[in-house]
Amino acid sequence: MIPITNEDIRGMVQPGRVMRRLYTDPDIFELELERIFGSAWIYVGHESQVAKPGDFLATRIGRKPLLLVRDVDGGLRLLHNQCAHRGAMVVASDGGHTNEFRCCYHGWTYHLDGRLKAAPLLHGYPPHFDPNNPRCAMLAVPRVASYRGFVFGSLAKDGPSLEDYLGYMTTSFDDMVDRAPGGALEVAGGVFKHTYKGNWKLYLENLCDAAHPLFVHQSSIDAARAQSDEVYSDGSGEIAIRQMRQNGAPYSFWEEHVGIWTYRNGHSFLGDYHDDSKLVAALNDPVFRDYIAAMENGKGKDKTKKILEVRRWNSNVYPNLSFMSQFQQLRVVHPLAVNETVVHTFCFRLKGAPARMFENTISFANTVNGTGSLVLTDDLEIYTRVGLGLSSAGSPWLEIGRGYAGDLPDTHGGRRGQNSTSEVYIRNMFDAWLALMTEGRDSDIPSPAPRESAEVQP
């Protein structure tokens, strides 16, 4: 194998286009795991999943199995799930509660922070071995940090703080949490795991893509539009069908009414495209009355109005997290191989909100993130089909230039598309990709032609 130099890598990303090889080359993929997943802040779980001391959760960064643990002192630990003895995976379950970790192979046990607690037959080892050496442990990931309950880990010892890394995207997490009348979220309702035979980057590249629904989702848009509302529904189908109809918003709507905003380090969010009052709390349909009352009761009328007026659709945190505040969804993209990806999606319960809100969250999840959904299944087909197409010997360059000439500088160090069909968010992710792949640092937002930003962010 000929080593891939930084110069090679820089040659793979040009204004408005990238090389096909970035999605197909196993050597590039290994470098991505090392340089992107090996240094950036990666989402590993939510604090509600490890609420009490002794709670633990199996998670991962890239392909590395990890444990997120609530230590006896209440602190969060992120441990490599590997025994210091012969390397067996210590915890085989998805999560649970314990006062120690014990390896099933020879009974080595560990404290919740990963330090070796005890091991049988500790005699006759050579001089290098010291059971009191802190390296003789289930080793901790160098950095773990939380922003408003969302926990991230970084395999790099040094780098920007989590808040610096997130930058203005902290406001999307605020939006997520502030919608809970009780001021907190909890993971609930199960996890979808879906897979496709394509590169991990394709997933986030699709989630702010305002130009794809009319094509990719045509079958579910047509079917939902033709559906009679007179037929029996227990409520779940109604949410689903309304959402599918909204996906049929015409190009003119996306071009004129919806925005796309991007920020340093590859992050972005898409504005909302919904005008169905049964799907958007801010539109004040009676279905949201109890929820809004609970919000106003805790936060007051003005603050509630401000919170609900924030209208973002997907917020993408580079490299592999996407979430959506209005129906409390979160997706984590796990790269398995250059053309194999698994995505885990979660729902959150808004503490203090009426039960019906969470039922709608579930219905929405089934519709948009469900493995058997009428919507997502066509997205998964596209990812696989891109994977298949890229295995051909067609053009070595892939285009990400839609709206390039209209990119505008924006507040908070960001850059936005002139309208929401711009691929600015993909270009922005590749700026971050390039910086991490070549220099292991944050990305700067390249300055587009200096023009005044006229619009205010949602």
Add this chain to the structure above:
Amino acid sequence: MTLPQRSAQSRAQAAPFTVAECEAFLVREAQLLDDGRFDEWLALFTADAWYWVPIEPNQASPRDTISLIYDDRRLLETRVRRLASPRIYSQEPRSRTSRMIANLTIEENSAEACTVRSKFQLLEYRREAQRIFGGTARHRLVRHDDGIRIAWKRVDLVNCDAPHEGLVVPF
């Protein structure tokens, strides 16, 4: 049809369901699905039916937990209509399926309705790859003027909580 035959039929209808008639019904349902006759499959369901494929073993409710599929009657109609769309890219190419049903037992039985538990195996072939699904199905069957209808159907896959590629053809 002669009078004595009609009375024999109404006597049969007043009796609880038999395993044989439930099996004939489930085999018929499987044939419709394997043949891609989804409109006829939909017609087997009652006007307020639901169709459920849980994502967790022993899942108690589709309301507070996600599901691989949970369709009320309205969404089931939309699902079936989409299956007929020429723009359903996740069915381009179309799947071919083959279903086996076995081990039928009737869990709850009366003259009007019964709950049938069965095992199934489903082969799905699409784009040079074959998937195997298996598990337990429960059908709530009710008598209707012109035959049996499904009031609800629950399908518990053995690997319900595994990572899956898209699930498009109904179980």
